[in-house]
Amino acid sequence: QQQVKQSPQSLIVQKGGISIINCAYENTAFDYFPWYQQFPGKGPALLIAIRPDVSEKKEGRFTISFNKSAKQFSLHIMDSQPGDSATYFCAASYSGTYKYIFGTGTRLKVLA
Amino acid sequence: EPEVTQTPSHQVTQMGQEVILRCVPISNHLYFYWYRQILGQKVEFLVSFYNNEISEKSEIFDDQFSVERPDGSNFTLKIRSTKLEDSAMYFCASSDLTDYGYTFGSGTRLTVV
Numbered sequence: 001q002q003q004v005k006q007s008p009q010s011l012i013v014q015k016g017g018i019s020i021i022n023c024a025y026e027n028t029a030f031d032y033f034p035w036y037q038q039f040p041g042k043g044p045a046l047l048i049a050i051r052p053d054v055s056e057k058k059e060g061r062f063t064i065s066f067n068k069s070a071k072q073f074s075l076h077i078m079d080s081q082p083g084d085s086a087t088y089f090c091a092a093s094y095s096g097t098y099k100y101i102f103g104t105g106t107r108l109k110v111l112a
Numbered sequence: 113e114p115e116v117t118q119t120p121s122h123q124v125t126q127m128g129q130e131v132i133l134r135c136v137p138i139s140n141h142l143y144f145y146w147y148r149q150i151l152g153q154k155v156e157f158l159v160s161f162y163n164n165e166i167s168e169k170s171e172i173f174d175d176q177f178s179v180e181r182p183d184g185s186n187f188t189l190k191i192r193s194t195k196l197e198d199s200a201m202y203f204c205a206s207s208d209l210t211d212y213g214y215t216f217g218s219g220t221r222l223t224v225v
Contacts, residue, residue: 043216
């Protein structure tokens with residue numbers, strides 16, 4: 001119930017393409033879904049986050065799509081760039097706790 | 113931009129030794145956390161800390177672990193008697209109560225030999 005399942009494990013995309021990473025959860029109490037970007041040797045950095053009262057949130061080239069009924073959410077990176085090459089983690093949290101449950105991560109490589 | 117600072121960046125220790133990992137959270141943040149990431153695996157919650165006490169901890173955070181805020185700026189994680197399986201990257205994070213979003217530090221890589 002506390003798991004967040006993330007796929008794919010790794011992803012290779014051509015420069016300019018769309019990168020899509022998916023996550024699924026079971027616990028309907030989750031009410032905050034952030035995405036984190038991690039470069040080698042660095043801590044995760046908050047990229048974008050969504051709450052279940054909206055179905056989509058866009059910030060620049062990054063969009064979260066949220067499907068409450070399916071208990072799924074995804075990250076879309078439009079016009080992917082080599083500088084986007086990193087590991088991406090989805091996560092979930094719920095009111096009353098500030099801990100995150102992280103997905104297993106997706107290693108994205110964008111080819112120049 | 114405000115940062116969470118962690119020291120040291122890399123620590124090597126003998127099995128059975130005590131280690132203290134140090135963190136300076138963002139100054140106006142009130143919630144503090146420790147997470148760990150075993151090489152190539154997901155980031156796992158260890159403990160959260162608010163108002164000078166532990167607010168939540170995971171099953172990983174057993175009696176060998178402790179946290180402390182010894183002064184107004186530092187937040188430490190102590191591992192009393194390290195085991196080989198404690199080898200991981202340890203991340204400190206802090207957050208503002210008005211927002212769920214964390215700021216993570218760059219981590220301390222702990223290697224137990």
